[in-house]
Amino acid sequence: MPTALITGGTSGIGAAFARALAADGFDLVLVARDIERLAESASGLEARYNIDVETLPADLSQREEIDKVASRVEDEDHPIEILVNNAGFGLHSDLLKRDYEIDVKAFDVMCLAVFVLGAAAGRAMKARGHGHIVNISSLASWIAQGNYSPIKAYVRSYSEGLANQLYQTGVGVTAVCPGWVRTEFHERAGIRTSKIPNFIWVDADRMVREALRDVRRGKVISVPTKRWKVAAFLAAHAPRGAVRWASRLLMKSRA
Ligand SMILES: NC(=O)c1ccc[n+]([C@@H]2O[C@H](COP(=O)([O-])OP(=O)(O)OC[C@H]3O[C@@H](n4cnc5c(N)ncnc54)[C@H](OP(=O)(O)O)[C@@H]3O)[C@@H](O)[C@H]2O)c1
Numbered sequence: 001m002p003t004a005l006i007t008g009g010t011s012g013i014g015a016a017f018a019r020a021l022a023a024d025g026f027d028l029v030l031v032a033r034d035i036e037r038l039a040e041s042a043s044g045l046e047a048r049y050n051i052d053v054e055t056l057p058a059d060l061s062q063r064e065e066i067d068k069v070a071s072r073v074e075d076e077d078h079p080i081e082i083l084v085n086n087a088g089f090g091l092h093s094d095l096l097k098r099d100y101e102i103d104v105k106a107f108d109v110m111c112l113a114v115f116v117l118g119a120a121a122g123r124a125m126k127a128r129g130h131g132h133i134v135n136i137s138s139l140a141s142w143i144a145q146g147n148y149s150p151i152k153a154y155v156r157s158y159s160e161g162l163a164n165q166l167y168q169t170g171v172g173v174t175a176v177c178p179g180w181v182r183t184e185f186h187e188r189a190g191i192r193t194s195k196i197p198n199f200i201w202v203d204a205d206r207m208v209r210e211a212l213r214d215v216r217r218g219k220v221i222s223v224p225t226k227r228w229k230v231a232a233f234l235a236a237h238a239p240r241g242a243v244r245w246a247s248r249l250l251m252k253s254r255a
Contacts, residue, residue, distance in 0.1 A: 001051065005029040005073060005080045007060060007113065008087030010041045012183025013136060016204035017084050020212055022049035029054045029080070031069055031087065060087050060113040061105040069113075070120035079128065082215075083121040085114040085155075086136040090189030093146030093251050103147050110151050111158075118162055122171065129170040132215055135159045139179040139228055142235035144247040152177075156221065163220045172218050176211040178202065179228040195253045202228070 004021045008014035009030035018028055022045050032038055035057050042053035056072055058065040073080050088110045091102065118133055125131025137159065141152035159175035166173060180201050186193045207224045214222035223232040235243055 001025055001027045002081035003027040003029060003078065004082035004084065005031065005056075005069075006084040006086055007031040007069070007117070009084070010034065010037045012185060013178070013181055013204050013208065014084065014086040015041065016208040017086065017134075018045060019205065020208045021082065022051050025051070026082065027052040027054075029056055029072065031056045031058050031060070033057065033059045061108045063108070063112075066108070066113045066116050070116050073117055073120040074124045076124065079124065080121060080131070082132045082134065083117060084134045084136070085117055086134075087113065088136065090185050090191050091146055091148045091151075092189070092191070093148075095146055106147065106151055111154050114155055115158060118158070118173075122162060122166055125171040126166060126169045131170075132172040132174065133159075133162065134211070134215060135173070135175050137175045137177045139177050139223065139232055139235070141177060142232060142243070143250070144244050145251060149247075160220060172215065174211070174215045174219055174222050176214075176222045176224065177228075177232060178207050178211075178224055179231060181207050200227075
């Protein structure tokens with residue numbers, strides 16, 4: 001059976017990828033920090049889908065742990081057919097604060113790890129002539145929201161570069177750009193969501209179903225759901241001044 005490795009595969013969007021790929025018959029490698037939760041997720045998925053699930057505890061804000069996961073991704077004896085670079089977390093919008101420790105972690109988890117694991121997967125998959133790398137960006141990559149938008153813009157732009165480098169090698173790359181998805185993301189970051197209307201939220205399983213449809217079609221940029229496609233189109237094509245104005249309104253709503 002082919003194997004997919006999912007970073008942050010124990011919660012939210014990553015867990016939804018785990019369920020969807022398990023249902024498609026993939027064995028899984030789950031990467032996250034919380035060891036107990038990894039074990040619980042693995043046993044639940046194995047029992048429900050009759051697949052093998054390996055757990056790889058790692059903190060992707062630590063460089064040696066990124067390298068450990070990269071070695072697993074590149075292991076020729078246990079090939080990874082799909083890499084989902086998903087682990088991440090939300091950030092507050094303040095760009096003037098003195099303490100930037102959390103931002104360094106954010107760069108490491110959401111940019112450096114994506115880059116290093118993408119390179120490892122790209123090398124291994126190119127040598128085999130098949131495979132797919134899925135990087136979780138965000139609709140926020142088109143707007144102007146603190147340090148989170150530039151980080152997710154990096155993921156989208158990097159994915160296009162990687163897709164070009166792997167063009168016609170049999171290896172696909174997709175940047176998935178979701179809007180608001182109901183997960184632990186906002187609560188963990190202490191982001192208020194009470195003013196965000198219900199209809200804007202999308203369920204993680206539905207989001208992942210649409211993203212995997214785009215992966216199968218070989219799309220390089222995937223914006224799941226019609227409502228977020230419209231929002232992404234506007235954010236990408238409206239005058240930048242209008243996008244910055246809308247971003248300011250959005251930031252007020254979560255302050
Ligand atoms: N939810 C949204 O509205 C939304 C929208 C657009 C994009 N996204 C993106 O989607 C991705 C997944 O977010 P989510 O909403 O599913 O959040 P979530 O429910 O909080 O899940 C985050 C996952 O990442 C893992 N993780 C966090 N920090 C890690 C680290 N340092 N090393 C290894 N694993 C780590 C967590 O496990 P441990 O805590 O055990 O490590 C968990 O499995 C993120 O990249 C996020 O930026 C989310």
